[in-house]
Amino acid sequence: MSQQQPSPEDTQTDRSATDSDLRAELELLREENQRLRGQYVRARRTSYRQSALGLVSIGVVSAIGALLFPAAQTVLFALAGIGLFAGVLTYYLTPERFIAADVGERIYAALMTNETAIVRELGLSDTRVYIPHERQTARLFVPQHSQFDVPSEGDLESTFVVTENERERGLALRPTGRNLFEEFEQTLSGPLGTTPHELRDQLTDALVNVFEVVEATTTDLDAEDGRLTVAVTDSAYTFDDDVDHPVASFVAVGLATGLGTPIQTTVTTEPGNSDDVDFRVTCRWERDNSTSPRD
Template sequence: MSTYDFESGDRTETETATGTAFDGESTDRLERAEARAELLAEENRRLRARNARARRSKYRRTALGLVAIGVCAVAGGAAFPDSREILLALGATGLFGGLLTYYLTPGQFVAASVGERVYAAWAANGDSLAAELGLREDRVYVPDERADTARLYVPARAEFEPPTEAEGPLVLERDGRGLLVAPTGATLFEEFRRALSGELANRPEPLAVQLADGLVEQFELADGVDPDVDAANGRVTAAISGSAFGAVDRFDHPIASFLAVGLAAGLDRPVTLEVEAGGERADWLVTCRFEPDETTGENETEAADDSESDGASESDGGEPR
């Protein structure tokens, strides 16, 4: 009996020692993993800081280059009296541009991937909300005269009347029941209008060009935006290449939303949005449809008639009008 107790006790001590060894190994493994995670986090911070410094350095090299050009132009103005006015004007422009570039260099950069993840949450919530309320896939951007932008309306019925005075976010009127929210493109459009050098166009062709330039040059949300305008039929199709925020066919994507909000506000009428894959032409095709002006179709018809008449006159040997 005593032998059995001894063996049992020995076996228990062995198992306890083994368990302690396993616990120690697990603890060491966790500590190594935590240390590795800390090293990776530190490396990530270091890389972000280095990337920010590299971008600031790029801006400052550009500024120094502009200043150098300005100094050379001013010196050339002093050496060549005949071209003094042009060289001095060029020098002043270079110096002024260099100073602005140097002192207005942004101190903080936000990666496009960060912005895309922030938008992804809004897209998922919007899709879930529309599905839960049983709404359609139509996306209509309605002018908002109070803010000179537009709001996003998702209808519940196939035949609907876009709300103009409803507050939202839920519209309970029988003919306009649906969801009415502030779109992502509204604040972008407000910033776009503040930075616009001239007036906002109120015709489809020049307005589409302005909005395309804003997406590429001002906000850098896409590498390329090529608008195709059919004003007579109330359609603007923009070919999008290199979206900074991923797939454009998601709920209220910033690129598509900005185009639709800009057209709705500039033309002062509701705009229906459609997004599809671009195929060989581009990555995505964003199509905005709106009610065309009656005068637009008449003007285009008259222009076509004049063109045909000019061609007929020239072929008959007459003088073109």
């Protein structure tokens, strides 16, 4: 006996049922994703609020202790003031929105893809130069030729630098590290360094402890030769032949501003290395020109 073949109507019905099931499962996954995101935000917000409550409790206890123990009033009142102030500050500065790190990286990757495509289609060189700028902190210059001259500040304000001197032609961009650097300056307790050693310590500390965009850095500085190499471990932003990687950009903008001289950067990777280094940022400058504009 021959088996009865399913009719086209039966096949179409099965497909419709499968599509309906998939749509229902997709909708459930979306709802679950939204629920988990909301739960994560609430948990983070609760953690901040609990920290604030703990600080306020310390302040209240210290204030009561100061009333009960007059001999230690000075210290206890100081603790009370610190606890109450920190508690109120923590409570009102609790973030209302948390953005996952991979969201920022995806946005960054799209922007870098566009910039890299522009550089390649214009046939520009692989040279990256961060030039200090009086009005815009610093500009990233991608020259047309590897042998180049630095354009004037006025020419650098144009995106496409086209001058009579062919060696000055290229692309001038706002560095990704410029805003980070300007934010970093707000956190400094003293002035920005003006020597390679001072800037190395300040900038690498900011990458790890202020912005937390890398887990760790290892540096190799040769001030006499005008070179700083920063080995980066566990970067929040992966490197993929980018025009202007945030880590390299931040270090270069800081050096350019502090030393007052153009900084040429090279970012290299070592696939399969065993020292957990994601990539290395090498910055070079001319020592004769490294006079800080802030002096």
